[in-house]
Amino acid sequence: MAVVEMTGISLIGPEEEVVALAAELLTLGNFEPVPLEFALERRPASLSSGGARIVTFQKNPYDELLDKLDYVWDAAGSELPEDLGCTRGAPSYSGEECVHRVAEVAHRIEDWKRRxxxxxxxxxxxxxxxxxxxxxxxxxxxxxxxxxxxxxxxxxxxxxxxxxxxxxxxxxxxxxxxxxxxxxxxxxxxxxxxxxxxxxxxxxxxxxxxxxxxxxxxxxxxxxxxxxxxxxxxxxxxxxxxRVLREAPRNYLERSRAEMEKLYCSVHSLQRVYALCQKRGELSGIFVLSGIIPAPTLEKVAGSVETLGPNTLLLAEEGRELRKRGRELPTLLKNNFLAKTFQEIVALYSLPSYGETDPSPLVALSFCLFFGFMFGDVGHGFLIAAGAWYLARRKILKKAFASVISIAGVSAMIFGLLYGSVFGSEEILPSLWTSPMKGVDDLIRTSLFVGVAFMSMGILINILALKRERKWGKMLFDGDGLAGLLFYWSAAGAAA
Structure with missing residues (x-):
């Protein structure tokens, strides 16, 4: 449960091999392309006495095809389903086939519209x-x-x-x-x-x-x-x-939905492949594609290069070497289901930088603990969880946000059992721990203890981060370092 280590790679080879490998990187996921100048930084644009120069490519031709397919769905009075599964996978049609098929469908829709x-x-x-x-x-x-x-x-x-x-x-x-x-x-x-x-x-x-x-x-x-x-x-x-013409786009889409979705996914995949290659460069017929990938996937990428690019050279550089050269690396978080659910809440504030500690597990733990502690009630928690499930099923709430609310409801139900509280009544169930109405002293002591524990945990995480960055002075004497932690514990102990 941490920020995933990243690695920089460059692919240098013939166009057809580099494009095929870009499609494979799309299938593997989590490839972040970088402008070519980063791969060739501190090198002149002219790389030989013959004057071979870097040629880059900017306009994505598949953007227009996607717009035309969106227009087809709009003309049919339908919306593209969110779960088409286009984010990964190789395209079913080639670029030429996509251009021909999209033009044919768009022409048919335009003809119906004119008529x-x-x-x-x-x-x-x-x-x-x-x-x-x-x-x-x-x-x-x-x-x-x-x-x-x-x-x-x-x-x-x-x-x-x-x-x-x-x-x-x-x-x-x-x-x-x-x-x-x-x-x-x-x-x-x-x-x-x-x-x-x-x-x-x-x-x-x-x-x-x-x-x-x-x-x-x-x-x-x-x-x-x-x-x-x-x-x-x-x-x-x-x-x-x-009436027949108005229904024609919808009827056509219903009859050919599987083929149209396959076509859309093919164009979408090719558009993303081209986007990955958009910052590529051509050097006397040799293509260069650079980017950042998670370090654990480097072995898979190397295997793909052996299979799909026998004439392509793969260069890799560790993330810490890139950071030494002043490169900002993208952040990829890897967490279990509970912590992953709260990653969007963390992202609302800021994602941790590469090399920092991922706070998602602590956010998940503290959110569940504090929400249940403050709003513990079996009945209310059940209504919250059931409402989140219903709204997610009706697609009114996003799945991630609905999961957060559902977890909060479950936490409230668990603490409701500890309190013996059902819709505000403490007479229906026996309390397994204490009563909010009768055990106020226990609740205050618990809240103070939990607060001190979480504050201490935050300072300890900062100490570990300073240690990784070798900032020994701040780690020992800063207010959020070891000296601050000892002072905080001393003050808390004296108050107790």
């Missing part, structure tokens, strides 16, 4: 045409009479709500009449009446407000007594097609 927009526009147009036809019927006028007037021109079109307001304002000072037929999603279908002699000027106004005109003769083709029925039938057909 849906066309059908929505057609449906709105037919709805407005129906309203227009009803208005003509109420005025006892036929379609032929309205379309073939001698002095009046009728324009039917679609424009944005903002531009419709501008058109209304213009109608106050120009010989046009504007009526809204329908409005939806920020657009208005309008019917505009204008004198034929003014039509040329009116068309300039229409262009200025970006009016998209629809041919009324085309909409009302074959006018007659059955026109209203035909318009309604065409509108219903459009709505049926719209």
């Amino acid at each position: 849906q927009e066309v059908l929505e526009e057609k449906r709105e147009k037919l709805l407005a045409a129906g309203d227009f036809l009803d208005a003509l019927a109420a005025a006892d006028r036929s379609v032929e009479e309205s379309l073939n007037t001698k002095f009046l021109s009728i324009t039917f079109g679609r424009l944005s709500s903002e531009n419709y307001k501008k058109l209304e304002e213009m109608s106050a000072v120009t010989p046009i009449l504007v009526y809204p037929a329908a409005s939806d999603k920020g657009y208005v279908l309008a019917i505009i009446f204008c004198a034929r002699e003014y039509m040329e000027e009116a068309e300039k106004i229409f262009r200025s407000v970006y009016l998209k005109e629809y041919e009324l003769a085309e909409i009302f083709e074959g006018a007659g007594p059955e026109l209203a029925g035909r318009l309604k039938e065409r509108r219903l057909d459009s709505e049926r097609e719209l």
Whole structure:
């Protein structure tokens, strides 16, 4: 239960071998790439008299593919499941296959979207045409009479709500009449009446407000007594097609979910592999990839190099040597389940630096002990633990946070048994230790003893850290060193 020792490595070899090894490092996990200049620090960029120079790579081409796949899930009205298992494992498809498959799926979604927009526009147009036809019927006028007037021109079109307001304002000072037929999603279908002699000027106004005109003769083709029925039938057909197109992305995703998830994981893995290689360098056709790994995994990495990179050179450097050169190493904590649960609480303050003591086990112990000591009750503890389990199952709480609350509830239940307390009542269960209401002196003495013990433990941990850093003066005479510990114990003993 401590901060894991780290080791620096560099892989130098052909491109195909270095990329394959990067994928294997991704599978092993906990590889932290570093910029190439750290691997070649204090060396010039030109490494030979021939002028071979380092070439680095920055843009990740798989970011765009991931965005497109996210768009596919959004179009289907679905969310990517969190437990796809993409964080580890080699990709199922090559980069070329991923590009081709993602482009094919994205094109299909875009085609459905374009057809849906066309059908929505057609449906709105037919709805407005129906309203227009009803208005003509109420005025006892036929379609032929309205379309073939001698002095009046009728324009039917679609424009944005903002531009419709501008058109209304213009109608106050120009010989046009504007009526809204329908409005939806920020657009208005309008019917505009204008004198034929003014039509040329009116068309300039229409262009200025970006009016998209629809041919009324085309909409009302074959006018007659059955026109209203035909318009309604065409509108219903459009709505049926719209429903099919709206459901198409979701249905496609349901039918191809396994393949789509495999594709997403492949792109995700390739994106991470490229991210690992993003700070790599090319030196006359030879690729260089550097990073930090946990020291215990070095043997596995060496085995992978023998298998996947027979022409690749592996260089390793111990963590303490890197620190001597001023390198800051990443922190990896390795703990059992109980302490690991509280690592996120430790991270809220700060992770220990490389070489320092991991406080997670002490945080876990003190949290459980203090929470149970202060809120010991069997009933309340059970409700806390059950509530955390329920909220985690409904995915309202994150698993790690729910585990902390559950452990707190269990601790409260254990101390509740020691206190004999159930929902505040001390008459239901016999106390196994003492009663909070009757044994106040015992509780005060215990709290003082536990406080002194934890303070002493903190000072002892600091003394050990100073010893590792060979800061002998601070270790012996600092207030948080040996002198401070002896003074603290003397004061506590005198007070007792």
